Amino acid sequence: MVTTTGMAFKTASALAMALAISAGLVLGGSHAAQAQDLCSRYTIVRGDTLSKIAKATGVQGGFQVLFNANAHVLRSPNLVETGQVITIPCADGSLPSAAPAANQAAALVPVTADRPLRIVTASGYAPFTDKDLPGGGLFTQLVLRALELGNPAQEVNFFFVNDWNAQLDSLLPSGAVDMAFPWFKPDCDRVEILSPPNAYRCTDFNHSDPFYDALVGYYTLAGSPYDGATDHADLLGARICRPDAWFTFDMEAEGLTEPEITMTRVSQLECWRLLEAGAVDVVTYDALPAEDDMRSLAISERVVSLDALTTTATLHVFVAKTNPEANAALPAMNAGLEQLRLTGEWFSIVRAGIQASLEN
Incomplete structure (x- = not known):
């Protein structure tokens, strides 16, 4: 009950x-x-x-x-x-x-x-x-x-x-x-x-x-030095924006911490504005709202997803x-x-x- x-x-x-x-x-x-x-x-x-x-x-x-x-x-x-x-x-x-x-689940008392x-x-x-x-x-x-x-x-x-x-x-x-x-x-x-x-x-x-497995994406502007990155180590030295309410343990596990990278913590939409302005190199958070935010700002055509860096975070x-x-x-x-x-x-x-x- x-x-x-x-x-x-x-x-x-x-x-x-x-x-x-x-x-x-x-x-x-x-x-x-x-x-x-x-x-x-x-x-x-x-x-x-x-x-x-x-x-x-x-x-x-x-x-x-x-x-x-x-x-x-x-x-x-x-x-x-x-x-x-x-x-x-x-x-x-x-x-x-x-x-x-x-296969059937094992019996449990x-x-x-x-x-x-x-x-x-x-x-x-x-x-x-x-x-x-x-x-x-x-x-x-x-x-x-x-x-x-x-x-x-x-x-x-x-x-x-x-x-x-x-x-x-x-x-x-x-x-x-x-x-x-x-x-x-x-x-x-x-x-x-x-x-x-x-x-x-x-x-x-x-x-x-x-x-549940949520997908965490990494994004950069087309043609940026990080376009085509295939390993998290390729982002060392980058200026990365992770929205301020988000966890960072996945980045810690990949060595993406200061001073190896420069971390910016602002709102989701502000991350994209900073990317457009050239103030950050990479934006990273949950792939689903990230895609929505890009569409809402009409910047999808300018942004590339670094698919090889996509990870999962489990709930x-x-x-x-x-x-x-x-x-x-x-x-x-x-x-x-x-x-x-x-x-x-x-x-x-x-x-x-x-x-x-x-x-x-």
């Missing part, structure tokens, strides 16, 4: 707004992939990239949607391999009915807490979490459905709270809540290279399996390492998430959630 309690809300942060997904995204790729049909399977050939395939097939929602449809096959948007078979969504965004058979689990998110994070979206947003639906599948006997109290920072700073550490979402997780195997605010996400919290449920009930519930949640992916329900929830956000 899930109980949902509404609380006060703040205006969405720049990070929340940056994750709003729009239709029609196509990341660059100057050469078309082989002609293919929607609602089909496609075998990767040499020279293919997801952006080329999305453009050639006309996938609604482009690069990100194609990656979402094949997250069980592709571990990275840049690591497609010759011979891999991927799924091309249908014109209505659904997946072909005859999906490849998947879940641990049921003797009290309701207290789970928190915040509003204004469309399409992932928002009180005004159906089911509280697509990420909320995924989390609650995964818990239901993983352990139907576990009672849950679910809340919207108006302060994102309080989730990690006080609510989880104090035990006031058991789980918080959605949060980006750094590479905790390399915690020694992270700054203290980013390392904290590893040292003080445990995490669910990844619920998770976080629990405090000191909370035994929450940690005991994580295996059941992960098992439920696996079932969502195996049955195709994950993609259906994501697709419907994106569409609902666009219509809201």
Whole structure:
């Protein structure tokens, strides 16, 4: 049983707004992939990239949607391999009915807490979490459905709270809540290279399996010295703009920190204005809103996407390492998430959630 309690809300942060997904995204790729049909399977050939395939097939929602449809096959948007078979969504965004058979999830005997689990998110994070979206947003639906599948006997109290920072700073550490979402997780195997605010996400919290992979893009002006960069090391010495509400642990992991680069932290749109003015060399953040921002400023034709540098940042449920009930519930949640992916329900929830956000 899930109980949902509404609380006060703040205006969405720049990070929340940056994750709003729009239709029609196509990341660059100057050469078309082989002609293919929607609602089909496609075998990767040499020279293919997801952006080329999305453009050639006309996938609604482009690069990100194609990656979402094949997250069980592709571990990275840049690591497609010759011979891999991927799924091309249908014109209505659904997946072909005859999906490849998947292995069944391992049996799990879940641990049921003797009290309701207290789970928190915040509003204004469309399409992932928002009180005004159906089911509280697509990420909320995924989390609650995964818990239901993983352990139907576990009672849950679910809340919207108006302060994102309080989730990690006080609510989880104090035990006031058991789980918080959605949060980006750094590479905790390399915690020694992270700054203290980013390392904290590893040292003080445990995490669910990844619920969603967001694509993080890098962009420069056509003809700039960085046009054609194929490795993050090619950006050493560059002036890079990362919007001020965004995490930086992905850049830290690639060595893109001062003084190796010059970092500018301003609003998303100001990053693009600085790029146009020649005050920065590269802009980097979530590929979906980045593409939208370029279109809104009518600069898409002047900007190139450094596709080889595109990375993923995974969104998770976080629990405090000191909370035994929450940690005991994580295996059941992960098992439920696996079932969502195996049955195709994950993609259906994501697709419907994106569409609902666009219509809201």
